[in-house]
Amino acid sequence: GEDVEQSLFLSVREGDSSVINCTYTDSSSTYLYWYKQEPGAGLQLLTYIFSNMDMKQDQRLTVLLNKKDKHLSLRIADTQTGDSAIYFCAETEGNAGNMLTFGGGTRLMVKP
Amino acid sequence: GAVVSQHPSRVICKSGTSVKIECRSLDFQATTMFWYRQFPKQSLMLMATSNEGSKATYEQGVEKDKFLINHASLTLSTLTVTSAHPEDSSFYICSARDLATNEQFFGPGTRLTVL
Numbered sequence: 001g002e003d004v005e006q007s008l009f010l011s012v013r014e015g016d017s018s019v020i021n022c023t024y025t026d027s028s029s030t031y032l033y034w035y036k037q038e039p040g041a042g043l044q045l046l047t048y049i050f051s052n053m054d055m056k057q058d059q060r061l062t063v064l065l066n067k068k069d070k071h072l073s074l075r076i077a078d079t080q081t082g083d084s085a086i087y088f089c090a091e092t093e094g095n096a097g098n099m100l101t102f103g104g105g106t107r108l109m110v111k112p
Numbered sequence: 113g114a115v116v117s118q119h120p121s122r123v124i125c126k127s128g129t130s131v132k133i134e135c136r137s138l139d140f141q142a143t144t145m146f147w148y149r150q151f152p153k154q155s156l157m158l159m160a161t162s163n164e165g166s167k168a169t170y171e172q173g174v175e176k177d178k179f180l181i182n183h184a185s186l187t188l189s190t191l192t193v194t195s196a197h198p199e200d201s202s203f204y205i206c207s208a209r210d211l212a213t214n215e216q217f218f219g220p221g222t223r224l225t226v227l
Contacts, residue, residue, distance in 0.1 A: 042205055042220035043156075088155065099146055100207075100216070104155045
């Protein structure tokens with residue numbers, strides 16, 4: 001089946017940029033997502049990218065997609081302590097409303 | 113944006129009891145809702161796809177008789193954990209697919225603790 005992998009942990013200093021990486025195996029992926037999960041809370045959709053795009057920027061967030069290598073990254077500029085959370089990448093194939101396959105999540109810790 | 117609610121947000125129950133979790137789309141209609149489960153420090157795993165007016169589709173390894181899903185209306189799906197045991201303790205999250213836009217929105221999750 002599909003597999004989505006992420007590194008477990010990332011630590012950065014406040015004000016630095018954070019880059020969270022994700023790899024996936026399903027070549028049929030059409031939409032790729034980044035979700036944020038704060039402790040004890042549900043999922044917050046941060047951004048998504050369609051598979052025919054290479055890059056998407058939304059304020060402090062930049063998503064890069066290398067479809068050839070099946071590699072997705074999320075860059076957070078000027079990282080703040082409030083960005084500390086677990087970040088999940090997820091993919092779906094077909095239309096955007098289909099079930100999601102999630103990566104294991106990357107815990108981002110932002111040090112003051 | 114569209115809102116999905118879950119109730120209860122947190123529940124503690126004794127082993128052997130059944131627990132019902134509701135997932136509601138508040139301002140849109142959803143013919144399809146998804147139920148995910150998240151163990152501590154782990155990712156979300158899809159349990160089942162809930163379809164309005166028909167039987168749910170369960171993922172491999174998920175016991176349909178233990179996790180009963182009812183999607184009786186376009187705005188409500190319920191997940192009942194029957195005869196709950198401590199190993200069922202988990203964070204359960206639903207998502208709902210907007211019939212009009214096909215976008216998927218997540219609920220805030222329900223933390224179940226079985227003593």
